[in-house]
Amino acid sequence: MNRQIKQTEGPSSCASLQYLHERGIIHGDLKGNNILVGSDSQVKLTDFGLSVFVKNLNWTENTGTIGAVRWKAPERLRKFDCGPSFASDIYSFGMCIIEAVTGTFPWCGTMDEELVVSEVTHGKLPPRPSSFNNEQWDLVTRMCSLDPTDRITISAVVTLLSSLK
Numbered sequence: 001m002n003r004q005i006k007q008t009e010g011p012s013s014c015a016s017l018q019y020l021h022e023r024g025i026i027h028g029d030l031k032g033n034n035i036l037v038g039s040d041s042q043v044k045l046t047d048f049g050l051s052v053f054v055k056n057l058n059w060t061e062n063t064g065t066i067g068a069v070r071w072k073a074p075e076r077l078r079k080f081d082c083g084p085s086f087a088s089d090i091y092s093f094g095m096c097i098i099e100a101v102t103g104t105f106p107w108c109g110t111m112d113e114e115l116v117v118s119e120v121t122h123g124k125l126p127p128r129p130s131s132f133n134n135e136q137w138d139l140v141t142r143m144c145s146l147d148p149t150d151r152i153t154i155s156a157v158v159t160l161l162s163s164l165k
Helices: 003-022 086-102 113-121 134-143 154-163
Strands: 035-037 043-045
Touching: 003 043, 003 086, 003 154, 086 134, 086 154, 134 154
Parallel strands: none
Antiparallel strands: 035 043
16 A cells, blocks of 8 residues: 555545544545645545534435445435435445545546446445555455444544554
8 A cells, every 4th residue: 555645545544534523524525536645744635515413314205326426335326315424424435445545536547437337236346456455455345345333433543554564
């Protein structure tokens, strides 16, 4: 994993997401373009257009898939989108890690979005980047479990990301 991503940007963006989650806010549209890094290595999450407060969450209608498909959790891509959740943010953040390390969109940026939806909803992940060791890939797979209840929390991601070799 790129040393700078591991030591600064990864933990900083993770801490930013943890800050939101601790305040009951779901981002809802995490992707690389919504994570900005300043010249001082300070990370800022942006584009809160799909964000919601958990206490105000009332997802009763299917509005279709809104947001970036390649970063979207499986449960958000199914016919009846269950709505945003902390777990769907974790999945999207896992895709952001892949994007940051590879420098390309998840699923290599060339795969048709309908095929991406099929792969994701069947529990598949993008190919493992060659630069990931087993520990790093294990973190991403735990963040991107098919079952949202099996995904690790943002607090666990913060702890594990800071301890990666």
